[in-house]
Amino acid sequence: MNTGTNRLYFIVIINMKIRCHQQDCSEKAITISYTTRVKNTTCKLNIPNVNGLCISVKVNPEECGNKKQSPPLEISIPPPPVRLVKNMSFEYSHDRLKCTWDSDVDVPDLGFYYWYKEMVKKCNVMKIGECVIHDTFLKDMTEMFYLFNGTYKGQPVNNTFRHNSSTYFVKLKKPQLTIQSIGQSLHFHTDFTDSEFGAHCYEKNYIYSKCDEVNHRIMSYSEYKVDYDSSCKYRARVQIIFSSDCGEGKSDLSDEVEYGENRDSNLPALLAGIIIPLMLSCFLIVSLVLLRRHKDIIFPKIPEPTLIFKDMFINNIRTAEDLRVNCAASHYSLVSQSENV
Incomplete structure (x- = not known):
């Protein structure tokens, strides 16, 4: 030695x-x-x-x-005689870690502590089933240890838990999405102002439907472009994903944005196939009604040939009689004039 x-x-x-x-x-x-x-x-x-x-x-x-x-x-x-809490969950954002849990046991003096380096710090902002930790070191820790202690059936009980770093429980702000038509394309633009971490830590998950066909696209850019089909309705939402290179977490989905309307590409031909026969039918019905109402004008009655000849014969007889009458009258007039002389 x-x-x-x-x-x-x-x-x-x-x-x-x-x-x-x-x-x-x-x-x-x-x-x-x-x-x-x-x-x-x-x-x-x-x-x-x-x-x-x-x-x-x-x-x-x-x-x-x-x-x-x-x-x-x-x-x-051996394990502790009782587990004081269960179903622990965490949400981290901007030097703030929200811890929540459930409990099946009644421990009025329940305390909650967390480790920072060699120190054990008590959570002072605590209520039933929840504690909020405010500290600038949180995102720099590689792992977190938590202590719950209290008295159960007259005996002191300690429960210690190990969990991943706070960066594995990141809760990001809800983004906003806008859709703009430029030329033959639709541009999805994400408005996201959370910048606690580097830009490489944020990915955008675009969830959109084209004519009810759902698509997904994950990318690091704030804008995503798709070809525009005017016969389709587009619905889109976006979610911010915390990159696995930096930790784990996500935001809530943005409000849904809609653009355009669903139209059947065969609709013009379909409408033509319906409207044209309907118009022809209406025209035919109107024509029949007008024809029935004005048939005497449009199609005048043609007299029978026998009646024509009868009228002609009667007219000829009347003409001969008129001539005879006229001749007799003329002769009488001449005779009267000669007698007077």
Whole structure:
């Protein structure tokens, strides 16, 4: 073993199995390994305890001659007697983390704490089933540990939980979408003002329908262009997705925006096939009515030939008689004139 100014260090190797559903440790349990270099045999770790733990610890002294790694020390930690909370959920936005949970047990003195580096901080903005944490460090943490404590049936109970960083629970603001027709294209434009993270962390999920056919498109740009079909109605919404490169989260869908109307491409021919026969039918009906009403004018009666000849014969007889009468009258007039002379 080195002496003098050399300081003895230990390599502590910890293999830890987190029990699944409060069962005994098995191959199905989640295994977590830590290796750390310490000046003494004391090592502190933040770990969840709600399902109990099975821990194996080995110590390996550095530069210590013939000293070898210690045999593993097996430690079993049973789960707490009761689980104080369940169904934990989180929403993060702008240095604000909202934590919510449910509980099946009555713990009037329930307390909620969270770890920051080596400090344990109490949540002061707390109400039933909810706590809001305001801190600038939240988005810089790689993982979060939470402690719930209280008294249950006269016994103190501690529940510790481990969850992902706050950036995996990002709740983004609701965007706005506008549609503009430019030439033969429709432009979907997203108005989004949330800029807490870099621009590369935001993706736009455009959900739109063309003639009731739904399409999806995820992209990083604030504007998306599609070909415009004037016979189709377009409906569109947009959702902001927090990129997996930065964490996880999303916004609510924007309000739906509509553009255009659905029209059948065969509608003109269909209308022509309906309207033209209908117009012809109406014209024919009107023509028949007018013809019936004015048939004597349009089609005057033609007298029978026998009647024509009869009229002609009668007219000829009348003409001869008139001539005879006229002649007799003339003769009488001449005789009268001669006698007077």
